[in-house]
Amino acid sequence: MKQSNSTYSILVLAFAFMLLATQGVQAQVLYKPEPAANPNLGGNSPWTAVCASAGFNQYYVSFNWDPPLVASNNEFVLELSDANGYFSSPTELARVSDKNTTFDFKFQFALPSDIRGDNFKFRVRSTSPAKTSPASDAFSMYFIDYNSPLLISENGSGNIPAGGEIQICGGGSVTLKPHNIPNAGTYIYNWYRSGTLLAEKTESITVSESGMYYVELDYGDCSGSANTLSNTIEITTGSSSGLAINGTSNISICPGETHLLEANISGEGLTYKWYKDGSVVSGPTVDGNTFTVDAGTSGFEGSYKVEISGSGVCTEMSNPVTVSSSGSFDISLNNEENIVLLPAQTKTLSVSTTASNATYQWYKNNSAITDATSSSLEIDGIGEYYVKVTDNGGPCTPAPVASSKINVVAPNSFEFVVDYVGTYTSCESVDATLSLTQIYAVGNNGNKTDVTADLQNSFDYQWKFNGGDVSAETSKTITVSDQNGNGEYTLFGTIDAFEASSNKLQVKLASNETLQITANSTVLCEGGEAIVLESTLDLTDASFEWKKDGTVVDTSSTSLTVTGTGVYQLVITSNDCPLVSNEITISAFDESLLVLDKSKDLIIIEGETQTLTASGADSYEWYDAGNNLISSSSFYDFAEEGEYLLIAYFGTCTVSKVITVTYRDMFAIPNVITTNGDGINDLWVLPNTYSRDPNVLVTIFNERGEQVFSQAGYENNWPQSTTSFNKQSMIFYYKITRGGKSLKQGTITVIK
Template sequence: MLTTKSNRFYLILCFIAFVFHGEVYAQLVIGTPNLGFSQACASDAFNSYDVTFVFSPESALNASNQFTIELSDANGDFSNATVVYTSSPGWVTDSPATLNFSLPEDTAGENYKIRIKSSSPAATSTASVAFAAYYKLQDSPFTINNLVSTGAYCTGGSYLLAIDNPGNGNNDSPLNYPSLTFNWYKETSPTTSVFVAEGNSLTVSEEGTYFVETNYGSCTSNSFSNRVTISEAVSGQANATIASSLGNPYCPEQGMTTLSTIGGISYQWFKDGIMIPDATNQMYQTDESGIFSVQVDLGDCSAIGSIDLVSELFESEINVDEANNMLAGETLTVTVTTNATNPEYFWYYNNQLLTNETQNTFEASEFGDYEVVITETSGCNASKSYQFSIEEGIDPFPDVDKIPNVISPNGDFTNDTWVLPLQYTTGTNTEIVILNEQGKVVFQTIDYQNNWPENDLNLISVNQLYYYIITTSDGKVKKGSITIVK
C-alpha cells in the first residue's frame, strides 16, 4: 500500500516538473533594438528606417506570432505609444531580425524611442536609445513680409513680421500645415544668427535683419524664409521698399504682377507721379510698365518708396491688314517683324498648322483665314498672334472683248463699273469722255481705270442713259450709249 502511494506521489512530482520545464522553455527574450540611423529626418521623398534586434530562443515563437515596432512620444514615453510596424503572422522566425518602419506625419521631437513587442508568446524589449525624429511636411523656401526686403518702425514703435499665407507667387506656405512650429532668428553676421522667439509672427522693436525657419530641430531642411532688414525711422521718414511678385523686369504672359511694400497703417500708390485712385492697400496689381511709388503711413512717421517696373513683353508687327483681297493665281507676301529673343513662328491656315512654315515671312496663295503665332523662347517665354483673312478681289482690268452698254452699280461687286477692254484702259493714252442725256460731260480722262461711276449718280429714272466717246492715241473714235440699271 505504501509503495502505491509513493508511486503516485512520484508521478505527480514528475508532472509538475514537466509543466514547469515547459513554461520556462516557452519564455521569449527580445534584445534592445539597434537603430540603423542616428536621427530620422523624414519627408515625402524619404521615410524608411531600419531597426535590428535579437530574440531567444527561436523555438519559443508560435506560428501565429507577430512582431510590432512601437514609437514613443517626443519625450520617450510609451504610455500612448504608436505602432509603426506589424509583421505578418509567422513571418519573422530567425534571430537577429531587421525590420523597416516609417514615421507618422506628426512626428517632431528630439527624444523619441522605439521598442519591439511579440504577440505569441507576449514579450517586450527594453527601449532603444533616444533619437531625434521629424517629418518635414514642408521643405522648401517660403516668404515673409510679402517678400519685401525691408521694414521700418517709428521711434518707440514696432514692426510686425509674419509668415505669408498662402504666400507670394509659387510660395508653399508652411502655415498650410497646422502641426508645424517656427523659430525666428536675428542675424549677428553674414553667417551667424541668434534665436529670438517662436511663433507664426514676430514683433520687432530693434533694428536688424530677421528670418524664420520651420522647427525641424537637429534635422536640416530647406524650409526657411527670406531675410528682412528692419530699421528705425529716426528722421521721421523711412524708405519703403517695393517688391514685384514676378520680378523686375517681369513677364506679363504670367499674369499681373503684385507690388508689395512694407507694413503700415495706410497706403497710397502712384504711377509716373500720378495718384492711382482706390490704390490704398499694401499690395497693388498691374500688368503695365512705369515708375510706381507708394506712401506709407507708419503712425508717428511715414515712409516712401518707388520702383521702375519694366514689362518684358516683346514688340512685333505685321505688314498686312486683317482683311485682304487678291486675285486668283496671285500670292500675298506676309511678313512679321519682332524684337523677341530667339523667336519661333507658327503659321496656320483655316486653323490647321502649316508644319513646313517656320520663318517670319509667308507666301499666301489660297483664299481663307490665317494666323501667325510669334513665341519668344528665351527670357519671358511669351507669345503674340495675328489673324488675317484673304478673299478673292475684283480685277479692275479684266480681259473683256467688247465695250459694255449696260451696268448696274448696286454694290454687289458684279457689273458695278463700266469695264472696257484692256486696249482702252490705263497706260494706253486713250481719252474717255462720258456725257449725260443733256450732253454735259460728267467724266473725262486719258488714264481710265475701269472705275466709273465712282460716286452715286443720283439717278432720276429706272434706266438712266449716258453717252461715251472713246478716242485712241492714233485718233480712232468709238461712240455709244451706256444704260444705268438700278
C-alpha cells in the first residue's frame, strides 16, 4: 500500500507541477524599500529625512526583489502613505517598466508639494503579478514651500515697533502674529520665549509675560534648513497710570458746536496721541492732553481714545468716549437709488424719518420743487431727486438734513438674465428648469439698472429653442424633461415699444436608459480563454468608446476583447450626452484566490473521515492518485491516506493543489525491543510518520558511536539479524532526519 502510494505521489506531483507551470503561478518576494544616496551629489550616505523645495526635489529609494521573473508588461510602482503611515489612499511617487529583470535598483522621486509630516512610509507594488512589498520605516517628509524669514507684529498688522519693543501695562496682553506669509493658517508654528520652545503651535500667540518672542515654521526635522526664523519682539511690562478721559463716556453735541476732550493726566512732559475709531486724529504731541471735537465737521461722531507715553511711564491707552450728534435724526428714502421711468408712466417717491416734528422740501436737479412739501412726491419726468428734512422739535437749533439722491432715467433698451433653477448638472440631470432672474434697463450711456421688481409682471414673454418659438411657453419659467429638448434656450419679451432678449442657456439632459456591460470572466491569466466584454444595448449605429482605466482603447468594436488588467467601461454618446455603463474590474490571476479551510496536508485516524472545503473559485475537480475524477463539489471527504489533486477553476484560469492524506500515528517510537525470535517485538517498528518515507533518513549508532544502520524510507526492518548482539542488554542510539534537519533522536535497548 505504501509503495503504491509513493508511485502515485510522483505521478500526481508531476501533473500538478505541469499545471502550475502553465498557469504562471508567481512566487516573487518584494523587500521593503530603503532610503538611498543621491548619485548626483557627493558622498554615499542615504537620506534620513526628505526636505524638498522648489530649488531641490530629487530623492532616491533602493529596492530589491527575488525571482522568478515578473511578466514582461509588469511595472514597479513606488507609493507613499498618508501622514499617519497608512496606505488606504496612497500617493504614487514613481513608476518604472524597464526593471523586470533587474533585482536591485533605485527609484528616483520628487516629493509632492502638499506633503508635510513625520510618519510617512513608502512601499513598492508590482502590477503583474500583483504583489506589494512591506512598508518602510517612518520618515519625516516636508515640502518646504515657504523658506523666508517670518515677520511678526502685533495682531499681524505689519507695524513692527521701533526697536522691536512692545510694552504691556496693568496686566494686559498682546497678540503676536506673522504678517508676511500667504495662507498662514495652513502651517504649524514653533513659538519661542527667550530661547525656550513654547507649547503653542498656532498662527498667533497671546502673551502677557515679558521676554524675547520669535517664531519659525514647524517643518519637523527639516525646520533648520527652511530658514524661517522670524524677527524678535521684546515684550516688557509695567504698572498702569490710570489714564482716562475726563467726563462721561457718552457725549452729545448740537450741530455747529464744539466739545473739548481732556486726559486726566497732564503737565508732566508726556507725549499724547488721540484716536477716533482706531485711527490717529492728533499727535503725537508733547503735553497735548486735550482734543477739540467740532460738530460742524462731517463725520465727527465716533469713539475717541487717548494714548500717553514718555520717560518713567508705561505706554497706555484710555477707555473710549463716544461722541454723538445731539438732536440728530435718520432719513430713509423708500425707493431704489435708480428708477427707470417708462413713457406715460408715473412713480411715487417717499421718505421716512425719526425727526419728532418734521417738515419737508423736495428737490429736482438741485432746484426746489414748488409745493413739494410732504413726505411723498409723485413724479413723471427724469432727473435727480432728493428731499431735505427739518426737525422743528429737537433740543438744537433746526438745521435741514438732505437725503440721499435718486436718479430717475428713461430706458434706451432692456436686457433679460435667465438661469438654471435648482440643482441642474449638464448631462447628469434628467430635467432642467430655466427662469428669468433679472431685468435690466439700459440707459443711453450704457449704465444698467435692475428693474426686476417693478417690471417682471409687465412684460409679455416667449421662450425660444434653437432660435424657434416653443409652443405655449409664454411665462417667465420653462421646464425641460425630455432629451429631445436638448439645445439652446433664450427668453424674449416685449413691453410698450421695447423688446428684450436674454442670455443663452444650453440644456443637456441625461438619458434615462441603463447601459450594462458583461464579461465572461473577470480574472485574466496567461494562456487562458479570452475575456470578452459585451453591451446590453445595440452598438451598431451608435457613437461609443470602450475605456480602460479612463483611457479610450476602442471606438469601433461592438464587443471588446480584454488585453490587460484594469477597470473597463463603455460610454455611448446619446443626444450630445454620454451614457456611461457600469464598471468591470479585470484582475490578474492569483493562486491566493483559492482558499482551503484546512491544511493541504491532512492527518486522519484510520477508519474515520476528514472533510476539506475549498472556496473562492467558480468550480472544482478532485482527482485521486490514479488521476480519476472523484468529485466536482467544493468539498471532499477523505477516508484513505494517499495523495490527491484539487483543480479549481476561476473563469478561464485554474489553480492546482496537491492534497496529502496520512494516517495519524497511534503509537510512539519504541525504545525497547526483544530479539528472542518469538515474533513479538523482534523489530524496531516506527510510526507511519517516519517509516517508508524516501525523504526521511533513519540512522542507528552503537554505544561507541559507530554507525551500524542507515536507511532512507525505513522499512521497519532493523535488526535484520540477531547475531551481532553479544550481550544480554545492549544500548543503541538513533537519529531521524529529513533534509538534514533532525526530527527525532533517542536510545534503543535491545534485550536478547
